[in-house]
Amino acid sequence: MSTEERDRQQRGVYAEEDIPAGELARMAEVARELADDVRALVQATVLTDVADDRIARARELIGQATEILGEEHHERSFGTRFNSDGTHRSWGNALTGIRNPIAPPLRFECFPDKVTVDVDLGGAYEGPAGLVHGGIIAAVFDQALGHATESAKVPGMTGTLSIRYRQGTRLGKIHVEAWVDRVEGVKAFAKGELSTDDGLCAEAEGVFIMPKWARGEIQEKVLGRVGD
Numbered sequence: 001m002s003t004e005e006r007d008r009q010q011r012g013v014y015a016e017e018d019i020p021a022g023e024l025a026r027m028a029e030v031a032r033e034l035a036d037d038v039r040a041l042v043q044a045t046v047l048t049d050v051a052d053d054r055i056a057r058a059r060e061l062i063g064q065a066t067e068i069l070g071e072e073h074h075e076r077s078f079g080t081r082f083n084s085d086g087t088h089r090s091w092g093n094a095l096t097g098i099r100n101p102i103a104p105p106l107r108f109e110c111f112p113d114k115v116t117v118d119v120d121l122g123g124a125y126e127g128p129a130g131l132v133h134g135g136i137i138a139a140v141f142d143q144a145l146g147h148a149t150e151s152a153k154v155p156g157m158t159g160t161l162s163i164r165y166r167q168g169t170r171l172g173k174i175h176v177e178a179w180v181d182r183v184e185g186v187k188a189f190a191k192g193e194l195s196t197d198d199g200l201c202a203e204a205e206g207v208f209i210m211p212k213w214a215r216g217e218i219q220e221k222v223l224g225r226v227g228d
């Protein structure tokens, strides 16, 4: 596939919609509840110690649920949808998506100089025994630094991300802070820190770049909208 065709396809996953605020709120509630249920299922799947016959029964029920959810579905991904009321939603996002049970999910607080997030990473995020997987930590940093660039109105895609793991991060509550250090043209340089009750566990820095194909219309839409 040519670069032009790929860029065109990529622009296509950004869609327009016109949904009244009340209806959007209702849809969000339904999405959150479903994702919470499936997240609980994932945790139960990792930690269960029941006998094989109980697992077989659970699989039957899960199969039925999968069939129901598949009755109508989006083709490939949820993408990002810009609503007429000036909001946008990326509900499939793997870290923040409210309808994505893989997402921890991250809920950011935005301040003028930084973004922060507190989240509980349980047994489903394990790497070394009892500790959070390093790839999950990288993913959390990716989103947090990316969110800091968006919050500072210099959004971009991750060009380079580097992480220093200072000590193991025990499964449980983590606190992450991220901020934009400096901006050079289309490049935003962001930094972040992850800590727990044990103190500082990891630090990150990254370069976030607005890609050529998104400069202009999509950039303006992302900049002008609030959303989740």
Ligand SMILES: CCCCCCCCCCCCCC(=O)SCCNC(=O)CCNC(=O)[C@H](O)C(C)(C)COP(=O)(O)OP(=O)(O)OC[C@H]1O[C@@H](n2cnc3c(N)ncnc32)[C@H](O)[C@@H]1OP(=O)(O)O
Binding pocket: 142, 143, 144, 145, 146, 147, 150, 155, 156, 157, 158, 159, 160, 185, 186, 187, 207, 209, 210, 211, 212, 213, 214, 218, 219, 222
């Ligand atoms: C779409 C809108 C995004 C909105 C996001 C909302 C935030 C939400 C939070 C999301 C969080 C989750 C985020 C995710 O999960 S993002 C998913 C993971 N990241 C990717 O998939 C990115 C893949 N790569 C690309 O799309 C492009 O190559 C990028 C975007 C990186 C550059 O794009 P493009 O190729 O069109 O740019 P350019 O050629 O005009 O170069 C411009 C400048 O950049 C310099 N350079 C180039 N590459 C790199 C590099 N790898 N490191 C450092 N620097 C690099 C280059 O030298 C030049 O510098 P200068 O010569 O000007 O000094």
